[in-house]
Amino acid sequence: MSVVTLAQALNGGLDLALEKDPNVVLLGEDIGRTGGVFRITDGLREKYGEDRVFDTPVAESGIVGAALGMAIAGLKPVAEIQFLGFSYPAYDQIINHVARMRNRSAHRFTVPMVIRIPFGGGIGAAEHHSESTESIYAHVPGLKVVVPSTPADAKGLLLAAIEDPDPVLLLEPIRLYRAVKEEVDEGDYTTPIGPIRVERSGDDITLFSWGAMMKETRAAAAVLEDDGVSVEVIDIRTLSPLDRDGIAASVEKTGRAVIIHEAPLTAGFGGEIAAVLAERALYSLKAPVRRVTGWDTVFPLKRSESHYLPGVDRIVHAARDILEG
């Protein structure tokens, strides 16, 4: 065990995957010689060679398409797209082909590929570098979407994604790359894709979140605990396939729920979780479900970032509101 950041945990996971499986290859813009825009692939080209860790042109359709071709022809590619906003030129590949190859070929194709995409606010670069449009991809049958918020989960979900026979989008929270540290097993392990993680167990209210917003969610839980509230904190960590049973079970216990995400409210993934609670835990609810989210606007420039991103105060306020209601 060693104490590492989320970024280091991902680098360690990629290193391990390249070492143990000769079919694993990494491709993306600047990932080879430079180690990537966030240095997640630092040192891997030197260690494994340019045939396995290689730089591509800025051509997202070309990158994701090539990764798909590799996957159906025996390799296990891990493609990096620099920011979630940069994935849209590859949208056709991801939706029309990556997600559907298995179905339209009735299992003749298997698509063991991973697309790693840093996402969310935190570097003050507005729009394309900061947005959080995970619900678009979670909507698509055939894709799996995972979002770690801890170094241990980042490595475990990455290795699970690489082993998975289906295409997995690994959304990496930019704000947390170097903001969280913990002890991570240096060995080979996987974190199962699917189940939620109950980060903190409580009886009065459940806070649901994922990705970078877990940081504010944890802080809000600490404030509420100081008030004497028993808070359950759940890291959703897999958006698709969604652990509906785990989500419902928590609220059957606590009777109250706040869902926190930085994407805009309308048609955000919080709506799906709220729907799960309406369908499966309605009679356990003691108060309306609340969503604390980014606003229905374009992700702003740096000076307005703090106005856009939900802060601890907004989460605490929403929780107190339904606790007192």
Next chain:
Amino acid sequence: MYDYSSRPSRLPLPVDERMASADIDLGQRKSIYRSLQELRQFEKRAHDLFLQNLVKGTTHLSLGMEAVAAGFGAAMRPDDYTFATYRGHAHALARGMEMGPAMAELLGRSNGVLGGKGGSMHLTDVSRGMMGSYAIIGAHLCIANGAAWSAQMRGSGQVTVCFFGDGTTNIGAFHEALNMAKVWQLPVVFVCENNLYMEYTPIDLITAVPHPAADRAASYGLESVIVDGNDPDAVYLAAGKAIGRAREGGGPALIEATTYRTGGHSRADPAKYRPLEEVEAWAQRDPIPMYHARLLGLGVAEGELSSIERDVAADVDAATEFAKAGEEPTGEALLTEVYADGSSRWRN
């Protein structure tokens, strides 16, 4: 409607008679003739089945364009990869896809080559290197690169051949793919079937250069190659050269094969936008009667050719019966094969 009759026809060039004496084994030529017959008779039957409302949805036929698929099919190694488009019946059959399961797939039956899940536009047969038909323009050129990368990395010697239409040359993915293929010296051959019409619009009206693929080749450090796509021998020779070079590590190639659709873009299209003079001139350049005459000239007996035609007709009849006997898909099948665990159970 725009009056296309005011537009000048693009008439075919005459047959290059030197191809008759090209160095191609006669047995190979007979095999190409059989392939041409298979593609033609299969698709004519598919069209008949449409008219009987047995094929649901849409379809896109290669009638008149068979020489490209047949010529390449003959030049490829069994383990080479093919990537094709929604107009992909011919390319699948030319790689040896069995006619019965192929026809059943067109009918959406459970005995189809993809269990009735892919349909006309997605024919795939991984066991024969037929790596899929792709119904959105452009994307599959990038995917073909990935398969070629895999072959190169594994040192398998497999070459990837990727077919697409003239319309594809104006979409971004075409340019992304050619650049990457050249940068990485991938063993991939891109084949543009230029049938002169994007969909309904003449390609020359919406493209900045006269030869939509060949004129772009230089941008990516590739040789400009235009071949008569209605002459199976010309296609076979060009294919052999490009595939052979790619297999030896010589990198990618781009071939523009000039050809013509006998019918419309899809079954909904009567293709009335084409000048009659043009349609008639290209009908005179139909690859099959031309190749029939060439083989006779090379000393093949008429009886031998008609025997091939009868054999293929029997195969198509058998394939039709096989397809009609297949079951319609069940409601349960709808939720299968979304994920590797066999179902879509997580979501439904």
